[in-house]
Amino acid sequence: MSHILVTGGTGYIGSHTCLQMLLSGFEISIIDSYVNSSTKVLDSLIKLGKEYNKDFLEKINFFKGDIRDELLLDSIFKKSRINSKPISSVIHFAGFKAVGESFNYPLKYWQNNLNGSISLFKVMNQNNCRNIIFSSSATVYCQTNSFPVSEEGIVAASNPYGQTKLAIEKLLRDLTNSDERWRIIALRYFNPVGAHPSGTIGEDPVGIPNNLFPIICQVASGRIDRLKVFGKNWPTKDGTCLRDYIHVMDLAEAHKASIELLFDNTQDNFLVLNIGNGIGISVLEAINKFQEINKCNISYSFVERRNGDLPIIIADNKKALSLLNWKPNRDLNQMCSDAWNWQKKNPNGY
Numbered sequence: 001m002s003h004i005l006v007t008g009g010t011g012y013i014g015s016h017t018c019l020q021m022l023l024s025g026f027e028i029s030i031i032d033s034y035v036n037s038s039t040k041v042l043d044s045l046i047k048l049g050k051e052y053n054k055d056f057l058e059k060i061n062f063f064k065g066d067i068r069d070e071l072l073l074d075s076i077f078k079k080s081r082i083n084s085k086p087i088s089s090v091i092h093f094a095g096f097k098a099v100g101e102s103f104n105y106p107l108k109y110w111q112n113n114l115n116g117s118i119s120l121f122k123v124m125n126q127n128n129c130r131n132i133i134f135s136s137s138a139t140v141y142c143q144t145n146s147f148p149v150s151e152e153g154i155v156a157a158s159n160p161y162g163q164t165k166l167a168i169e170k171l172l173r174d175l176t177n178s179d180e181r182w183r184i185i186a187l188r189y190f191n192p193v194g195a196h197p198s199g200t201i202g203e204d205p206v207g208i209p210n211n212l213f214p215i216i217c218q219v220a221s222g223r224i225d226r227l228k229v230f231g232k233n234w235p236t237k238d239g240t241c242l243r244d245y246i247h248v249m250d251l252a253e254a255h256k257a258s259i260e261l262l263f264d265n266t267q268d269n270f271l272v273l274n275i276g277n278g279i280g281i282s283v284l285e286a287i288n289k290f291q292e293i294n295k296c297n298i299s300y301s302f303v304e305r306r307n308g309d310l311p312i313i314i315a316d317n318k319k320a321l322s323l324l325n326w327k328p329n330r331d332l333n334q335m336c337s338d339a340w341n342w343q344k345k346n347p348n349g350y
Ligand SMILES: NC(=O)c1ccc[n+]([C@@H]2O[C@H](COP(=O)([O-])OP(=O)(O)OC[C@H]3O[C@@H](n4cnc5c(N)ncnc54)[C@H](O)[C@@H]3O)[C@@H](O)[C@H]2O)c1
Pocket: 007, 008, 009, 010, 011, 012, 013, 014, 031, 032, 033, 034, 035, 036, 037, 065, 066, 067, 068, 092, 093, 094, 095, 096, 097, 112, 116, 135, 136, 137, 138, 189, 190, 191, 192
């Protein structure tokens, strides 16, 4: 098993993926600046390891820092060894992710997401490490597609955040064209939700959450008065937007499967894969299911449509199902119960 560098490894998806990688026998170095995560995540991971009878302390090296700090990155590649193994691959989560915020602060998004990625790829190249899984997003698909959308769908992100993801994908493609030793998989995630079933790690948004599930959880726990549902006359089955929710543990497993494919696949050195369930769930269905499963009440009211929203975003996930040794295993019931379990156990986050 190899030693992987995980950028942004204490964030929401990163922490679940680190757990998955550690449980599968990988060793990991993590770099995170904590700009959007808690210093307590590492302790939670170590604690979870004990519940699985594993000592993760011996398997994790942690570096607090920014991926734009090339000197730090270079020293991590040169010096971070676990059981004498150097870093063989990277899973790259570090970046900002709020679509709405990216309209107001485009420089912040381009600087962090693009410059951070350029620094990372440059230092990887210098250190002869050219295997990478990149966190891309369904936001890259534009309105003119019909959904479910395959990886061949039209990409033209409608917001600065999505533009940064597209730009990084293009850069990665250029790298593989310039040097065939690069092996790259860009995973376009749809809507990750839920938490580890123990409630020890989960999503801990800073400030007011932007995404549906964290808002539902905070309404259920009384932190937020009511949920605003953006629009009730969309061209969908019940007039609310359809999204493709994927359990964060299924997403974490997709990373493990992608790392395995990176080593096995001798054909394509640049792959893009949609990671979703392939099922469209409306906002009202998500609210109703959450109430039913968790026996709680979610107050909501309809407000105007939100700028930039699309009525339907659903993945055609056939390519991932056929190439990865992976499939999503957790349904909406599980997403609702795990999200609420995390919220109940950690009403104020970590
Ligand atoms: N959560 C989603 O809905 C979603 C959907 C599609 C794609 N993604 C992408 O997946 C990745 C992970 O998302 P997440 O939900 O776990 O986000 P997150 O904010 O919880 O995690 C990102 C982590 O990166 C760290 N970070 C940010 N910039 C950094 C930098 N310059 N140097 C070092 N660390 C830095 C943050 O502190 C945080 O721990 C992001 O790239 C995001 O764009 C997320």
